[in-house]
Amino acid sequence: MIRIAVDAMGGDFGPEPIVTGVIEALKEYKFHAVLVGDSNAIKHYIPKQFLTYVSFCESSEVISMEDGATDAFKRKECSIYKATELLRSKEVDAIVSAGHSGATMSLATLRVGRIDGVLRPAIATLMPNTNDSSTLVLDVGANVDCKAEHLFQFAIMGEAYAKEVLNRKHPKLGLLSNGEEKSKGNEVSKEAFAMVSKLPSFKGNIEGNHIFDGSIDVVVCDGFIGNILLKTSEGVADAIGKIIKKHVKKSPFAMAGSVLMNKVFKLLKKQVSYDEYGGAPLLGVNGCVIISHGKSNTKAIKNAIFQAINFANSNINNTIKIEISKYKTNE
Amino acid sequence: MIRIAVDAMGGDFGPEPIVTGVIEALKEYKFHAVLVGDSNAIKHYIPKQFLTYVSFCESSEVISMEDGATDAFKRKECSIYKATELLRSKEVDAIVSAGHSGATMSLATLRVGRIDGVLRPAIATLMPNTNDSSTLVLDVGANVDCKAEHLFQFAIMGEAYAKEVLNRKHPKLGLLSNGEEKSKGNEVSKEAFAMVSKLPSFKGNIEGNHIFDGSIDVVVCDGFIGNILLKTSEGVADAIGKIIKKHVKKSPFAMAGSVLMNKVFKLLKKQVSYDEYGGAPLLGVNGCVIISHGKSNTKAIKNAIFQAINFANSNINNTIKIEISKYKTNE
The missing domain is CATH 3.40.718.10 (Isopropylmalate Dehydrogenase)
Incomplete structure (x- = not known):
């Protein structure tokens, strides 16, 4: 047991x-x-x-x-x-x-x-995507300053988690960058690109929006950026909720509408809530x-x-x- | 003219x-x-x-x-x-x-x-916040590898834009980091913290969610992170829209509700759309x-x-x- x-x-x-x-x-x-x-x-x-x-x-x-x-x-x-x-x-x-x-x-x-x-353990976290699935992002906070070889190891660990724990047989791995082209990236991410290319699951550079569109299973970045993207995502979701609420309050029609849509908002909240994912493994x-x-x-x-x-x-x-x-x- | x-x-x-x-x-x-x-x-x-x-x-x-x-x-x-x-x-x-x-x-x-x-021009962009206002973020893509002095200059330029163009008399400036404490940050951002502290508008480190909660006027980061947070924000907003649509389609009640809430969704779309902001000044x-x-x-x-x-x-x-x-x- x-x-x-x-x-x-x-x-x-x-x-x-x-x-x-x-x-x-x-x-x-x-x-x-x-x-x-x-x-x-x-x-x-x-x-x-x-x-x-x-x-x-x-x-x-x-x-x-x-x-x-x-x-x-x-x-x-x-x-x-x-x-x-x-x-x-x-x-x-x-x-x-x-x-x-x-x-x-x-x-x-x-x-x-x-x-x-x-070399360095990394914190991995699951984020919801529109494919009714989730995307593993690492590192989200353990290592604020990373070298290329650290990112490479995060890629290996993320791939292993996707396969062994999330049961994804052929996970797709992406390196977070400021554009999809191979030429994009900062010094560290460009150096990491060459290393991560050795992994069969590597699909290339990905951009921030790909975390949520279901096109990728594992996203690799340093812990400074990972933490910022986590908080940014929470901030956007929170802001959208607040803006909707504010506008709804101004209109009885919209209020009635929001009552009818209550279940949808609850499902959305459930889908984007970290409660559903529980915690972040330290890999x-x-x-x-x-x-x-x-x-x-x-x-x-x-x-x-x-x-x-x-x-x-x-x-x-x-x-x-x-x-x-x-x-x-x-x- | x-x-x-x-x-x-x-x-x-x-x-x-x-x-x-x-x-x-x-x-x-x-x-x-x-x-x-x-x-x-x-x-x-x-x-x-x-x-x-x-x-x-x-x-x-x-x-x-x-x-x-x-x-x-x-x-x-x-x-x-x-x-x-x-x-x-x-x-x-x-x-x-x-x-x-x-x-x-x-x-x-x-x-x-x-x-x-x-030393280096920076691209600044406005992002909507829940204060019915906008937050200026720079750099969002011009400089992927930055030194502390570059970030310091971005802070000066962002502060100037907030004052001179956005007419905010006492803009609040924040340095994007992985936590609010002074001790948080990566090597470059920690070095920049000491420099940016000289500016009277500096309010300290901020986290990703603060971009959208109206607590800050100007957010400083390097162009690699700025681009990622821009795309991440778009990705989250897009994913939320898609998840709502998917659930709405499954329920006639929710469908009726979404019709009644149509105006709210339009207002939201308008508020978060880049059309409203037009473009990004190269400072x-x-x-x-x-x-x-x-x-x-x-x-x-x-x-x-x-x-x-x-x-x-x-x-x-x-x-x-x-x-x-x-x-x-x-x-």
Whole structure:
């Protein structure tokens, strides 16, 4: 049975949505959850019939958003530190954390360690597309300054995730750039283009709009740009919603219309909501680490757990190791 | 009377939308238009009563999208080359081009020349925000690899445009980053942060979503990121439209609702459409250069003309020169 350590304390809303998310996941799939945190604050959210699938790892502290990522190394009583140690000692197969993402990343990278040959782990995230599917984008924040070889490795890791975890047999991979032509790009992306061209799944440079049109499965960029595009997308979706609401308020016809369209707006919201995707896997570390949004609700945590299960059930880390070593030898 | 040279041939849809855009602008404001292109292909779009405001500059060739930006220097018969020369010789006050943007930029930078002290001109574009206003973003494509001092100059030029052309007395300026904290950013943006901090309008780092929430007037980034965020924004808006349409088709209630909401959707489309903004000024060159979308319709060209008029009527280039020299001395 898969064992998942969940940082029960790190989220912005305390343990409740996290623990109820774990319970909702348990209703659909049986795994063993190790809840890391103050068991007295957690226990009462767990219905009796699920107690057999749950154990506790006591932790008295939490890394707050004000703390630096490296503070985590000194604070061994923190929930995320303890969760990571469980992965390090292989007492669990995966961890899910809605806490300080920088701390999670640093601890996972340095305490759990990188896969052989991986220079830098990357955070990958799924974004909705109009093909009723999703596009994997990486890196979205782990590495703000990247060299071409880092982008190349992100491409290998993204391809492996698409194949092994998302079950896409022939994923299409694109390098994010300022135009589709080979000649487009900045210094780093142009150098990366030549490297990524070695991968059979590489379809060339892609532009920002291709993330959402379903033409590509995996998008590679550095973490600075990845974070900006993530926030930009949220900002655009949010602005459109606000503009619609503002105009609707001015017209009784439009108000009636919006009531009739309510279901459509709900479906749209569902489709673009990060709750549906759950969390972002940190690719390149020796284990499965799922980083969830600090504002995760029950559903987001439930989906993050499913991501962890799919990841842990897959062969992805071995594939990454093999692929990375293959291109290392060829160089 | 302001004189504007318009590349009548460079757009994706030939001279019609461009010339009719000029006429629509002339209906609202009197200026002198120099239409650069094949006058035989242009003349019949011009109603007699407007002929007095129009002259022609014959040009037999057009730079196509397949041509490289530097090809333009060798092709002196091209419409954009001739339009740029008119600005260089001060026969016109401004140019508007919906043609090859790279060629326009190269010709403007090297033939018209940069403002004293400006290292690199930048393309600025207006994006809608939920404050019923717009946010100026630069650079959106002129410079894919930037140093901190380039970003600093973009900040100065953007601030000047906001004040002098957009009439915002106290513009708020932000540096695009992966977080609001001062410690966030990549190497270049962190170095730029220290420089941009000298500007009184600087409000700190901003994230992608702030472009659309009306909290900031001017957003500074490099041209690689600027282009990606532009395309990403278009992609998100497009995807949301498509998802809504798809769901609406499945339900008669929603269909009726969408009819009642038709006006709202039209207002939204208008608000987020680039037609409303017309074109993107190239800041930092010795003159006024407005770069329009290749797919510009009549309205987009009309608005680009108004941008050129506002620019030409302003004191922006002098302000840029003074501000750049001020900070040069201080360094």
